[in-house]
Each structure stands twice: as structure tokens, then as C-alpha cells.
């Protein structure tokens with residue numbers, strides 16, 4: 333299948349330029365807008381061997397060829413999410429790797445990293461194989477799992493067999509649980525560091541928790557009588573870990589930062605040269621405990637569980653600090669913590685429903701609408717947080733060919749790499765100027781209302797239900813092939829590969 337994406341606005345060399353993109357043989361090539369027709373005509377008549385390079389296809393002599401008009405649309409690097417829960421093996425009634433990857437494609441993601449809170453826990457190569465087999469058979473995209481830090485993924489048991497898993501995992505994490513002692517974390521960092529792998533930490537000191545905590549320990553908890561989860565339960569462990577990170581030299585990444593204290597600790601650690609990065613999630617950047625309070629005003633609705641996640645939605649000052657952190661680079665990337673559960677589980681209210689909301693299919697429109705359209709964040713910085721920063725830090729596909737969120741030129745052996753301009757069709761089809769072949773196509777003006785019935789995830793609980801947003805993922809291309817293509821009001825992932 334050869335596809336010509338015509339007239340889109342591509343984020344290339346840190347600026348948006350209008351150019352055409354040719355998808356062929358699993359690769360993507362960029363060239364000057366309008367260069368195609370003339371050059372191709374000339375090339376085809378002059379050189380029969382050019383047909384081998386595909387220009388016959390593009391002209392439509394091949395029934396497999398397709399031209400897609402992307403005028404007014406944005407072509408961004410495929411998003412990557414380093415924090416998702418795909419629940420398989422073990423909990424396939426909540427989500428499967430298949431449905432999770434469909435949801436990812438629908439949300440504009442081409443690479444996702446599922447956390448290890450599954451059964452069996454990926455604690456060695458044998459147990460990891462159970463997950464890898466399902467990924468190989470059913471995933472639509474790059475799905476690169478985590479290995480667990482401890483054998484029970486409980487933050488307390490002995491260290492897993494990281495060495496055997498290292499070649500197959502993106503990093504190690506016990507996400508869902510904090511590592512409860514400094515000694516265990518030091519051992520984990522030393523082992524992961526020796527393997528050249530990241531330790532990725534869900535920071536939560538269980539000695540600072542009260543049983544039954546379900547919302548932020550703050551005004552809403554006080555007013556409602558619900559048990560709160562303190563900010564200190566997060567930031568104290570962040571503080572401990574950045575010191576251990578400095579001591580061991582291990583590369584360290586903090587999951588879903590939610591408190592202002594954590595942001596400041598990480599900011600200072602970075603200034604002193606600690607090898608630490610972190611993520612936050614769209615809901616912490618856009619919502620606070622006030623939104624839960626508002627939703628529960630006059631009596632808690634049965635579906636209030638769609639505001640329940642761990643860490644919880646915190647205060648306004650925390651949200652402001654997180655925004656500042658994304659702005660100044662203290663927070664490196666935005667991950668969704670996509671954590672689907674069944675409808676029945678999430679209908680048990682704030683106290684009894686499990687922690688976690690879906691996130692893959694709402695992140696881009698929510699962040700663009702609430703942060704970019706309001707002038708809080710630049711579009712370019714958002715793209716960096718969603719696409720290139722996670723790929724670079726975790727060594728995911730595209731790490732080498734993306735730069736500050738933009739496609740890094742296009743490279744060529746002749747030019748020695750680094751070229752950031754467009755080229756003619758001739759060079760493009762010869763493969764002299766390739767770009768990263770994972771693309772997320774956005775209709776930046778498209779307005780719609782978030783409706784969980786449109787989700788491809790099995791999880792439907794989201795605090796953003798009913799929100800009006802502007803900016804829609806209309807196509808997701810993975811390795812040069814269409815993984816998702818949406819019609820106006822009929823989003824549907826298509827397995828066209």
C-alpha cells in the first residue's frame with residue numbers, strides 16, 4: 333500500500349511547514365508541497381526503473397495506491413505513553429492488549445508501555461513470556477511492557493530476575509505500589525543501573541496512609557467525611573529516591589507526579605545533576621479536588637468513581653505547580669496512567685470503586701483544549717511531552733529521529749544527516765530523506781463532545797465525560813501504515829495492515 337498524504341502541516345525541524353508525506357514500504361518520506369505531480373510525471377516518463385521506487389503507485393495505476401487530502405490538518409509524531417494498564421494476562425474483563433492498543437491508536441498513540449500489575453507478574457523471563465506472547469499475537473502497535481521490580485510486585489518482596497527480562501522490557505516498575513524501604517530501592521537501583529535500565533517509581537509511602545483513603549487529604553475530604561490520601565505519602569518517597577538515585581547513579585523516573593512538593597524536589601534534584609525524570613497525567617494538569625466536590629454536590633452520584641484514581645486529584649496549588657513544572661521542563665512528559673476497570677467496578681462510588689480511569693482516548697483533546705487553547709502551554713511543548721520526550725528517555729522507537737517534538741529531519745547518508753528541509757519527490761522515493769514513520773494526524777479545529785460510548789477501550793470511566801473539546805485525532809499511522817482512521821462521528825479503528 334502506497335499512500336500520499338497531501339497538503340498537511342507537518343511539525344518538521346521544530347516548526348510547522350506545509351509538505352507532502354509519502355508512505356511506502358513501511359517508511360515515510362517528506363517532500364515539498366506540490367513537488368509531486370511535475371517531478372513524478374517527468375520521472376515516470378524518463379526512467380522506467382523509477383516504477384520500482386513507487387511512482388506508478390502514487391499515480392493511481394496501482395489499485396493499492398491512495399491519496400489523502402490533509403489540507404488544514406496537522407501531522408505530528410506518533411504519541412508514546414510510558415504508563416498504561418492493559419490488564420492482560422489476568423484481568424481481561426477490564427481490558428486486553430488488543431482493546432488497549434485499539435484505544436491507543438484511537439488516541440493517537442503508536443507506542444505504549446503496560447505496567448506489570450498483571451497475573452502472572454512479570455518477575456522473570458518465563459512469566460514475562462505470557463505477556464509477550466499475547467502482545468505478539470494481538471497488539472496493533474508497539475507495546476513494550478515493564479518488568480516488575482519485586483517478584484510479587486508489592487514493593488516489599490525480593491527483587492525480580494531483572495537480568496533475564498532486561499532485553500524485552502522498557503524499564504522496571506512496581507506501579508500501583510511504592511517500594512517501601514530505602515534498602516530495597518537501593519538494591520533495585522543498583523541492579524537496574526548495572527543493566528542500563530530505568531527504575532520507574534510509583535511513589536507512595538504506605539506508613540503515611542490511612543486505610544480507606546480515596547480522595548486527596550484536603551478540603552473535600554474534610555467536608556465529605558471521606559478518608560484522605562496525604563501529599564506527603566507521595567513526596568516523601570520522591571525525596572528518598574532522588575537521594576538514592578544520586579548515590580547509585582541509576583536512571584530514575586517518577587510516575588504520575590501529583591503534588592507541588594514533588595515538583596520542587598525533582599526541580600532541585602535536576603539542578604544538582606541527579607539523573608531523574610518524571611511524568612504527570614492529563615487529569616492532574618486540568619482537574620482538582622474541587623471538581624470532585626462539584627460533581628458530588630447535593631449527594632454523591634453512583635458513577636463518582638470516574639473521579640477516583642491514585643494519586644488523587646489534589647489542590648489548585650498543586651495543579652498550578654504541575655503546570656509550571658511542565659512549562660519549565662521539571663516535568664518531562666505527560667503519560668495517561670490509562671487504568672480501565674469494568675463498569676460495575678467503577679459504579680461503587682468514591683469509597684468502594686477501584687482506583688483508575690481511562691485516559692488514552694481523551695488525553696490529546698483535553699490537553700489541547702484546556703492548556704494550549706487557553707495559552708497555558710504551547711502546542712510545541714505539548715507535542716514534545718506526548719511524543720519525543722517519552723521516546724528519548726525510555727529509548728522507544730523514534731528516540732533518534734525526533735527532536736523537541738518535531739520530526740528531525742530527515743536524514744540522508746549523502747547529506748550526513750541533520751537536514752531539516754523538504755526535498756523533491758525523486759530524493760524522497762529513493763529514501764534519501766526519511767522521517768519517523770509513526771504519525772498522528774490531527775484536525776485542530778474539530779469540535780466534539782467526549783462520549784465514552786465512542787471509546788475503543790473496554791473501560792469507560794472518565795472525569796472528562798461530556799466535555800466539549802477542540803482538536804481530534806483523525807488518523808494514526810504506525811510504521812508507515814494506517815492503524816486507525818476515524819470518520820466524523822464514527823470513530824472506528826481499522827486493522828488495515
Ligand SMILES: [Zn+2]
Pocket residue numbers: 507508509534587588642643
Ligand atoms: Zn501508579
